[in-house]
Amino acid sequence: MRIEDRPSPNCNARRGGLAPSLVVLHYTAMESAEAALEKLCDENAEVSAHYLIGKDGAVYRLVDEAHRAWHAGEGRWAGREDINSRSIGIELDNDGTCAFEAPLMEALEELLRDILDRHAMPAKAVLAHSDFAPERKSDPGRNFDWQALARKGLSVWPEPSLKGDFMRNAAVFGYPIELGEKLVLDAFRQRFRPGASGPLDPADQAMMSGLARQYPADVTERFARRVPSRPLGLES
Ligand SMILES: [Zn+2]
Incomplete structure (x- = not known):
């Protein structure tokens, strides 16, 4: 998999020496990957993710996995807070109203397989942003095919x-x-x-x-x- 580095200033150290134990999927709710990259790298926006995947399947790395990217915000999963310190965040180039393109899904599958392998995470570690912040968030939304991901062992069903x-x-x-x-x-x-x-x-x-x-x-x-x-x- 080819990954293009587009470093974002929007990151810091994972708190308390935490290492990633979750992966969080998002949609960008924007028109294009280029527009999303601009925002995720704008220090005034104060948001980021570790990866962004374009509709064409291009994978961009914005924050090194060792660092804490700013994608999750307030939330709680299994009683744990500070999801940013515990997770790897992946933004998907999708405006929230249409289907996710096949090249994007193929690249996501390859990236997820690699992340789950390297961090020895089970498939249940892959979450939606809406799972742990349902009062604020609804991404990656109803158009995202979780069952297809689960059939490949990259999520649960x-x-x-x-x-x-x-x-x-x-x-x-x-x-x-x-x-x-x-x-x-x-x-x-x-x-x-x-x-x-x-x-x-x-x-x-x-x-x-x-x-x-x-x-x-x-x-x-x-x-x-x-x-x-x-x-x-x-x-x-
Ligand atoms: Zn999100």
Whole structure:
């Protein structure tokens, strides 16, 4: 995979020595990759991501994975905050109203496979921005094909089962249930039942039960390996 470097000034150190344990997918909600690159590299905008993928499949690296990019904002997943310190952010060149182009999806699959491999992350580590900030965000939205990604082992898709309470299962999967059923149901449907509407129904309950049973959130924190600044035993 060819990656073009377009360094953004909008980054800092991951807090508390955290290492990435999640991947967050976004859409840019902009007209073009070039317009998005300009914004993501503008220090006054104070936003960035580690990667941006264009409609044509071009992959741009804006922030080194070792650093904390500014894509997630306020949010909570599996009870953890500061998602920026815990994640790798990928912006997808899509305005939020149309389908995601095939070359973009192919490049995303290749990039995700590489990231999950290198960081030894499971497929359940790949999240939508809307999953952990449903009160503010709805990207990558209902046009994004999560099931196709799951078929390639790059995301998860549940076997419906019938156990337990919807919100309790949502918390086990990772959703911020303190925001209430309506927002959690919206976020869940955007990703897993994009055609559904109306009140909570048995299909929602069965799928959330499957998610909780098969893919409980991993709440283990990961930390970057501390590399001594000088060889041990040679302190000056
Ligand atoms: Zn986003």
